[in-house]
Amino acid sequence: MRTLGIDIGSRAVKIALLIDGVLEKAEIISTMKFYRDFSKTVDGEVMVNLDALGLGEVNQVISTGYGRNNIQVAGAKVINELKAHVYGALYQTKLENFTLLDIGGQDFKVIKVENSIMTDMILNDKCAASSGRYLENMAAVLEISLDELKKEYVNPVQLNTTCAVFGESELIGQIALGHTTSRLAAGINYSLYKRIKPQIQKLKSKVLVLTGGVAQNEAIIHYLKEDFAEVVIPEYPQINGAIGCGYLGLIKERKIGNA
Numbered sequence: 001m002r003t004l005g006i007d008i009g010s011r012a013v014k015i016a017l018l019i020d021g022v023l024e025k026a027e028i029i030s031t032m033k034f035y036r037d038f039s040k041t042v043d044g045e046v047m048v049n050l051d052a053l054g055l056g057e058v059n060q061v062i063s064t065g066y067g068r069n070n071i072q073v074a075g076a077k078v079i080n081e082l083k084a085h086v087y088g089a090l091y092q093t094k095l096e097n098f099t100l101l102d103i104g105g106q107d108f109k110v111i112k113v114e115n116s117i118m119t120d121m122i123l124n125d126k127c128a129a130s131s132g133r134y135l136e137n138m139a140a141v142l143e144i145s146l147d148e149l150k151k152e153y154v155n156p157v158q159l160n161t162t163c164a165v166f167g168e169s170e171l172i173g174q175i176a177l178g179h180t181t182s183r184l185a186a187g188i189n190y191s192l193y194k195r196i197k198p199q200i201q202k203l204k205s206k207v208l209v210l211t212g213g214v215a216q217n218e219a220i221i222h223y224l225k226e227d228f229a230e231v232v233i234p235e236y237p238q239i240n241g242a243i244g245c246g247y248l249g250l251i252k253e254r255k256i257g258n259a
Contacts, residue, residue, distance in 0.1 A: 015053065206229045
C-alpha cells in the first residue's frame with residue numbers, strides 16, 4: 001500500500017510517502033519549485049508529476065495545508081490541516097496524550113490531544129508576529145542568519161511590541177541603544193515565545209510535542225523546557241502534516257479492508 005501525503009504551504013510543499021505504513025520518503029520543496037517543476041494546473045486542479053518527484057505510482061493521495069482551499073490536487077482527498085498535524089504527531093511520537101504546538105511560517109497552532117483524539121485547539125493565523133516569518137524578518141534587521149538567531153536565549157532584551165511591522169522599529173531603537181547582537185537575538189526569540197505562551201498554558205499537558213520550522217529553534221526549545229516536564233521534537237517536525245496525511249490514509253484503508 002503506497003500512500004502519499006502532501007502538505008501545501010505558503011512557502012514550501014512537504015511530501016511524505018508511506019509504504020505499508022513505513023515512511024519511505026520525506027521531502028521539502030519550495031512552493032515555486034513544486035509548481036514550476038513537479039506539477040501543472042489543468043482545469044483548476046494541480047496534476048502532480050509523481051515520476052519527476054521520484055515517487056512512482058501510488059494507491060492514494062491525501063493533501064492538506066495552507067493552499068488546500070484554493071488548490072485542489074487532482075485525485076487527492078483533502079483533509080483539515082489540524083487533523084493532519086495530529087495524526088502526524090501520533091505516527092511520529094507514538095504518544096496518546098500531549099499538547100501539540102506547530103509554529104509555521106505564517107501561523108501557529110496549539111492542539112490538545114487526549115487518548116489520541118483532538119479535544120481542543122487554538123489557531124492564530126492573523127498576525128505574522130507569532131510565526132516563523134517574524135523571526136526571519138527580525139534576523140534580517142539584525143543582519144544575521146536564522147541559524148545564528150536560533151541559538152540565542154540568554155539575557156534577552158525586552159521587546160514589547162506585538163505587531164511584526166512595529167516590532168522592527170522597536171528593534172532598531174534597541175540596536176541604537178548599544179545592546180549586543182546576542183542579547184537582541186535572544187530578545188527576538190523570547191518575544192515570540194511570550195506571544196505563544198499564554199495559548200499553550202490554556203491547553204497545557206505534561207508533554208509538549210513541537211513541530212513546524214521553528215521546532216529547530218534552540219532558544220524556543222529552551223524556553224519551552226522551562227514550562228513543560230517534557231518537550232518532544234519528532235524526527236521530521238517540518239513534514240509532520242504530510243506524514244499525518246499519509247498515516248490517516250493508511251488507517252482509513254485498513255478500516256475498509258477489515259470491514
